[in-house]
Amino acid sequence: MDLKRRDFLKVLGATAAGSLLPGCAGETKKLIPYLLPDEEIVPGVANWYASVCRECEAGCGILVRVMEGRARKVEGNPTHPVNRGKLCARGQASLQGLYNPDRLQGPLQREGARGEGRFKPISWEDGMSRWVSELEKHPGGAVLISRPVPGTLARLFSTFIKEISGRLLFYHPSAERALAAANHRSFGIDLLPEYDLANTTYLLSFGAPFLSDWLSPVHYGFAYGRMRQGRPTVRGRFIQVEPRLSLTAASADRWVPIRPGTEGLLAVGIGQVILQEGRARLAKGDRGRFEKFYSAFSLDQIAAETEVPREGIIRLARGFSEAAAPLAIGGGSAAAQTNGTNTLMAINALNLLVGNLGAPGGIRFLQPVEGFHSAQAHPVSEQALLDLRGFFKKQKRSVLMLYQSNPLYALPSSTRFREVFEDAAFVVSFNSFMDESTALADLILPDHFFLESWGDFLNEGIVPTAGLAQPVVIPRYDTRPVGDLFLSVAKRIGGRMEERLPWIDFRTMLREQWKTFLARRERDKSFEAAWVERLQQGGWWGPEGRLVSVSRRALPDAVEPARFEGDPKEYPFYLSLFESMGLHGGEGANRPWLQELPDPMTSVVWGSWVEINPKTAREYGIQEREIVRVISPYGEIEASVIYFPGNRPDLISIPLGQGHTAYGRYAKGRGVNPLTLLAPMIDPLSGTLATGATRVRIERTGRRGRPVLVDQTGEGTRRHPEGKKGET
Template identity: 30%
Template structure:
């Protein structure tokens, strides 16, 4: 078995954890310092003497009584303590995933994926899970402003209407600058608004552009479209820098599709032949510079710089056609390209090539490959194409010139923050001063809203009506789940009022659906019935027809050949800067969300910061150590960041996350990290470039201490996260199981489970490490945020963590992601050492925590071999009463001095048991879904009753790939892991 390791220092065992931390000034504060008192209180006394269980009967430190008032005027449809669910659409990004909003006592407290929605199919990403928190953000703009002074809507409307009337009379230009809008009803309102002016236009801007894909399709096919990609139909996937499992276009949809091709049978099929192998699982090749989530899940990963994508794609195209490539490619991947070409040829029509590059010629090469392989109409869907990434940054550059020239009379900005995210934000801000009427529509007083004359705040999407069409013919609804908390107004209603349209946007939305969508369905002839069905279901589908597309491959090949020759003559840069989005903050929209700021990066496990990721080889050459400050320069743009030494990073590249360095995100996000959008400036006035040439300079001085959640230095050679090849799985070697001697004396007594024995399985082949489950668990169980300093002190509170293990060479490691939570051991070592019986075993197989018994000795955490227990060093209750509305009333909020951990969502178990008891039946398989299970886009987690031999969890527990972590300790955990299977079968055996 391969040796696994977690960080760069571990294989070399250079020094222990404490010396590494003391070198950067991080230390563990003693309890005496935190308490600021020399006195020994009762809790400290009990910790010191390990007081016996009898001491738990003493009266003691209990949570202070906090009185609440009952609901006086209770709506008839609301039952206290019982949640109502409303179908809606996730608003975290334009992907438009179907969602269900959980409303408890009139408060939306949780979003879950809509299992019936054709895109999300029950999954939701980390950003979508965390987006509910922004509803209760006290930093939201609460009323309209004029020149940063609060005003009324009547006063704001009067002034804006006056400005727009002048623009109309003088034939001045009115411009709407928005982010990508997929809602057809909203687009209709915009079209009507623009039509009331003699000179007006709508410009779309995306902070992270995808304009090259649309332009490439316009050149190749004559239609500017972004295809929908079908990873579930692909036997072979070849990705160039595309993090489609993390942040690219529609990651929840793509993860669902990808994981469906990783759903291996529980037992290896007998006599599986080569054709059958391809039906079992897809083969994934990843070419990239940084180690992404998608790259960490690939069967084969190859390191190339962003500038090498075009040559590699062109060489691959020539090889697929049966020719010999004439362009230079890195020697490290030359042989791999031949192997990849053979795989692609063997999977014609069932293969897929993608790239996230915003370079036009790279995207033309992708089109040429997919055309040559016959993928158009199979894995590349141009019928139900995507409506995302509509922006073109060159239009924004033109807008800046027009504003500076004084030809723009009014600028309305919605759904984007150009003062923060534009590469030339200063030029935009200077030009904005020449526009007489500037209006910002946003939830927050952000960087753009504070420099416009009018700020017209919009409600949170969960407070308002709306719709979305993320893919052609697939429609979904937003519906409000509560009345707006503040004096806000929908963007669409403002446009309607200012253009003299009567009525509300809700009326306009209904009218649009009745005229444009209702006629294309066949379920009912009554629109009222149809509308009610849509509110319950949340989405509708309509047939789509389109003209067939065809491209001229010879002309594409000629254009690629000419561009490749031109690029060959260019000098090799010293460093290439590779910019990317994180799963937590994306383009920076979620910067003021503390739960997302504290979400560990799936690869680096760093929280609360962005950084410059460099390879171990580059670090050694430049004398860079972990946390060393470095200066990155591209042209006349410079940023300063701490360096993180990342295994698997291309040696000539530096990768940095966008979305950080906000100035006016809010008290949580202000000043976190550095803003690197200035480095995305397009070369020669072209498309936004997230890959730039530059230089790297080491800055002498003190190292920066990252807030890491994964610092354990030893694995002791134990098979914790297991990986096998597909060939090994087919030969019956699915997992390594520990040998436990039988007939020996057991220190623990066996437990009886008369009805239920709850357990879980986790399929490591399906798990991508996306971390949606972490945020879902945090919100479901009221897990507090502790902040950067406490994470540095290793006091994070996540009940669920995802361990990332490396194996092999540090330069080219393989990666396994392993969700780790309380294992609910039958022979629980935590129960053995607790002096007050605060952690005990119940008759359902759960290791439960009795909070009011706990005296905080932390013996249980010290004795837990899985290190999954969390201790409250502080009272983390929030003083902000609005933020407290997001708390789940079914879960106790813990106080200082109390230990906590995963409970297998015991509140959900109890709800299912109560419902079953009411119907006089047992709990059925699938009735209980834990928060992590429900949110997982990959369906990697299964929960159920292990006492039911026919239940899914029992069947998966008996799989040939099944094993239990640290099984040799005889803790008898209730969590079974299924080993990861890498597709090493076929031409790569």
């Protein structure tokens, strides 16, 4: 019998017993942080708790609606400057992570050989002892791969790892490392800027999927809305340059289907025209340098290379430079090449040419929240992860720890990252789900879900905020917050470690951290009052971050052509992998809401597909929905074809996120993981994996697939029901 929505009698009783009995040890203590006196928890009436969304790396502020002790709905926090009360599909679906039927419910120990996938439950005590003894057995050999956790947890991790002289790698697959590297090189600042889309009048985007999964889609989505219709007389123009018509390009006024890997060249061409036509707004000192750089290129050659006609380039340049507030951004497919960093630098140079740094509608670097003591939590590139292979080989037997990261899925098999797991003496995972990497662990000590735990989130890039997360529901399973684990191990190890990490649990550490911070920020209030206020608000943020002045205005060292793996004759197609709206890099694949969320462009749900330009498909005699084999020098996959008029004819595009071999019932064995096709091509400047640098060919199988389309026939969507009405 299903537990129905209003079955609150039982839960109410549980709440009553759990939260109201004095002297209740263990987990129930966690309920006391509720902001409301327990008398005010009334069945049938919702309570709202502010927290920070941890579904992606943007760190939106959220409000969680809790009724009868259960989280019912997640909504955007209207006061949070990152998302202003809005929330994306993934954030909404975080509830299905919390209540996912396949969550790990307690500590597990491997049985049988590694990778066999057999685990048996053990007690926390035993689990912790094993972990500690393994750590002690391998001094100096421990590696922690964690998702980026800017804030107190990063400080805890880095202190801990430093004390055991291990390595700490913050990694997230779609972290746009190339963008950070390019900005660092261009502007000399180690921050992600805020692109002031809302005030832009001409947005030139090179592949940046800012409306679906780039940096902070909600933040930029909000700004996009303002850019289009937020100003009474001005409507910002928006051009998207990329080989595949992405979700973001769908909203653009014009889509420029450029040849993959030549985005940097196009940027250079545009820059050249701007300079030649004398529209550059450069400082005196820079002009010579710029002219020298740009004069080295021939516009005709650029036009030929990029396959954007010369007039088109000139038009783009004029439109861009004549605009009141132009802005060029780059990322996504433009960054996913071996020349990604240089491409992005060339795009940055466009912004330098029109002098929009710090201007409204331009690029702004904002000072992070000051006075917050935290360790750096900048994500590392794929190259850094791959370097671990050598480390583990050399170190021989060492301990690998995983926190909320799944590198085995996120890295192409051609990178042979699996070797790290094979070489590790002991693998501990703190993940909440049995994902591909966790399945290879020796010990699983599952963390609380983020809605059950304390935490904070220091947003350094984009909009500076310090988000504060509190548990909104009683932990559902026998899990433990990872912070508490590290602190208690610190106590077991003792010595200097204990000195550096003296807190009894993570909550105490967090409070202390914030006490120091708030003491400086809100001097007139007592800590308790300020703390409660911060909890209610969901963190701390100032009225408007201070601008950081940019000292460096660098041009790319060179704009070299992108390298591709695979002979163009044998492998005639470029490959474009893109993050699907709901699943992103695959983290969302175990949330049924996201699996059933139609892909906005193709309306596919619950599976993978291959997008081919209809013209190309017809040349090959491929029917729509036919299963096709995509072959690269490194692997092959099979999936159904969807005719996609927004693909270059020489491009095959496949969504990421499916093809899990583990990760619960909704994800496992569904669709294909196109990462298996990829060659281990790396952008040398940023160390980022160049996902667009592999060439492929296709073969027909003749079998008809059954991709699930919400747009059932697919025919009708070729015509718009409104005809002329939908547009002007």
